[in-house]
Amino acid sequence: MSEKQYMTIDGIPVEINGEKNILELCQKIGVKMPTFCYHSDLSIYGACRMCMVENKWGGIEAACSTPPRAGMEIKTNTERLRRYRKNILELLLANHCRDCTVCENNQKCKLQELAMRFNIEGVRFPNRAKSTKNDDTSSVCIVRDAGKCILCGDCVRVCNEIQNVGAIDFAHRGSKMVISTAFGKPLAESPCVGCGQCAAVCPTGAIVVKNNIDCVWEALDNPSVRTSVQIAPAVRVAIGKELKCQDGENVMGKIVAALRRMGFDEVYDTTLSADITVMEETAEFIERLENGGKLPLVTSCCPGWIQYAEKKHPEFLENISTCRSPMQMMGSLIKEQNKGAEKKMFHVAIMPCTAKKFEASRPEFMKDGQPDVDAVITTQELILMIKESGLVFDELEPEAVDMPFGAISGAGVIFGVTGGVTEAVLRRVSENKSRAGLLEAANAGQRGMEGIKEFYLPYGERQLHIAVVSGLGNAERVLLRASAGEHFDFIEIMACPGGCVNGGGQPYFSNAKEARSKGLYEVDRMQSIRRSQENPIVNSVYKKIIKDRAHELLHVHYTAKHED
Ligand code: SF4
Ligand code: SF4
Ligand code: SF4
Structure with missing residues (x-):
C-alpha cells in the first residue's frame, strides 16, 4: 500500500489525492483561489496570474499550473500576494470599459467580484478602454463587446477544445491583442453555431446572450x-x-x-x-x-x-x-x-x-x-x-x-x-x-x-x-x-x-x-x-x-x- 502524501497550505497539512494542481487542493480546504482563466474542463492557460501562491523560499507560482508535490509548503494570502493581485486587477480595470451599471453582466461579473473582494477603491492608471458596447451584434444568439474583454482566453478554449468549432481566436500581438473571428468578420459570418458556451464562461460582459426582452x-x-x-x-x-x-x-x-x-x-x-x-x-x-x-x-x-x-x-x-x-x-x-x-x-x-x-x-x-x-x-x-x-x-x-x-x-x-x-x-x-x-x-x-x-x-x-x-x-x-x-x-x-x-x-x-x-x-x-x-x-x-x-x-x- 502506497504511503499517503501531504503538502502544507497556509500551515495546514493537506493530503494529496490525485489533484491535478495546487488550486484544486486549495479548494479542498475551503480556500477559493481568485482566477479568471481556470476552468476544470478546459486546458490550463495560466494567463491571468491571479491564483499565484508564495512558497517557503519566497518564490511565487501559479496554483492552476503547478502540480502538488509532497513536502511543498505554500501560502495563499500574504501581503505580497494581495499587493500583486491588486496590481493585476487595477491593470485589467484600466483596460476595461467600465460601463458596469449598464452592463448585462452587472453583479455577475468576475472582474467586479474580485475588485470588490480585493478592496480596490481606485485605479491609479488612466482608463485606456473605449466604450465599444455591442460592437458585434451580427449573431442572433450572442453579442460581443471587445471593450470589456480581459483576454483570459476562456471563450477561445471552450469554442476550440469543447465545441471543436474554432469560430474565435486571439488576433494581433501585445497591446493590440484582441479576440476575433477569422479576418475580423462578423460572428454571423463565422463558423459559430450559436451554442453560447463562450458566453457561459466569459468572466466579464465581453460576450453575453443577445437580449430580446x-x-x-x-x-x-x-x-x-x-x-x-x-x-x-x-x-x-x-x-x-x-x-x-x-x-x-x-x-x-x-x-x-x-x-x-x-x-x-x-x-x-x-x-x-x-x-x-x-x-x-x-x-x-x-x-x-x-x-x-x-x-x-x-x-x-x-x-x-x-x-x-x-x-x-x-x-x-x-x-x-x-x-x-x-x-x-x-x-x-x-x-x-x-x-x-x-x-x-x-x-x-x-x-x-x-x-x-x-x-x-x-x-x-x-x-x-x-x-x-x-x-x-x-x-x-x-x-x-x-x-x-x-x-x-x-x-x-x-x-x-x-x-x-x-x-x-x-x-x-x-x-x-x-x-x-x-x-x-x-x-x-x-x-x-x-x-x-x-x-x-x-x-x-x-x-x-x-x-x-x-x-x-x-x-x-x-x-x-x-x-x-x-x-x-x-x-x-x-x-x-x-x-x-x-x-x-x-x-x-x-x-x-x-x-x-x-x-x-x-x-x-x-x-x-x-x-x-x-x-x-x-x-x-x-x-x-x-x-x-x-x-x-x-x-x-x-x-x-x-x-x-x-x-x-x-x-x-x-x-x-x-x-x-
Ligand atoms: S457561440 Fe459557441 S460556436 Fe459560437 S463562438 Fe461561442 S462557443 Fe464558439
Ligand atoms: S444542448 Fe440544448 S441548450 Fe445546448 S445548443 Fe443544444 S438545444 Fe441549445
Ligand atoms: S471575451 Fe470574455 S472569455 Fe473571451 S477572452 Fe475576453 S474576457 Fe475572456
Missing part, C-alpha cells in the same frame, strides 16, 4: 395581440438560485405564476411537444430500421448541433431525424390552433438555449412570412424580466400550466439532460410496460454526465449500437468513427456538455449541470405518467390539431450551409 414587453403591452409562452424542461431547474431558491429545485409552478402576473394570456409546457417528438422520432427510427432506411438516425432537437452538421458535416444531414425540435413543434401547433382567431398570436419560447434564437429565425419555420415562434428568451432573460417586474419570486404561489399543451409525461421532462431523448425513446419502444420496464430503460447506459456513452440493445435478432453524446467536440469524435465505417443505429447529440441543463442561456455556476439533471430526474420520478405514449393529451392533440398533417406541422428538412 423588449419585444416581449412590447407584445405584452399590445392589446391587439394575444400572447402565449412555452417553457422548456431545463428552465424549471435552473432559474431558482438567482431568485432565492435552490439550483436544481423544480420551480415550474412559480415560473407559471410569474408569467401570468406579467400578462401572458396562455402559458404552456414544451414538455408536451417533447412527448410528441418521442412519438414521431420513434416511428421514424422503427421505419428506418425495418425498411433499410439511412442509419444511424441522429436526433434533431438541438439547433447548435444542426448548425454544426450543416456547416461541417453535410454528409450526415440525411441521417438527422426530420422531426422539428419540441420548441418548433409547439410553435407550429399553437399558431395552427390560433388560425382564424380575432387577435394575432405572439408566441414566446423560454429556453435554456442561445441557439434556439437562431432556430426560431430560420426560414424553414416561417409561414406567410411569420415565424411560428416570435421571440425566444433564455432563462437568464426570464430572470431579468422577473426582477424588472418586482415580483418576489420565492413567495409566489405555484400555478398550473394551461391546457391543451399542459399535460406532460416524465419522458418529456428528461429531454433537458444528456441521454434524456434516448431514454424517452427506450420507454416508447420497450415492451415491458411495468415499473421494472422503466428501471430497465433507466439502466441501459444513457444516464450520467460523460460526454460519450455507448451501449448495445437487443431488437429482434439485432443488437442496436446506440451512442449518446454531448459537447460538439465529442460529437466530432463519434462522427469520425461513423465516417470510418463503424456501425451505429442511433446517436443522440446535444451541443452543450451535459445537455440543455448546461445550455448557454442558463445562469452559469460550477457543478450546476449535476444538480439540475438530478432535479429533472426527480421531476420525472414524481410524474404519474412517465411514458410519452401514455400522455392522453398527446392523443387528443393528434386527433384535434395534427390530424393527417403531421409532416407539414411537425417535420423539417435541413440543407448544407458551407463554411467560407
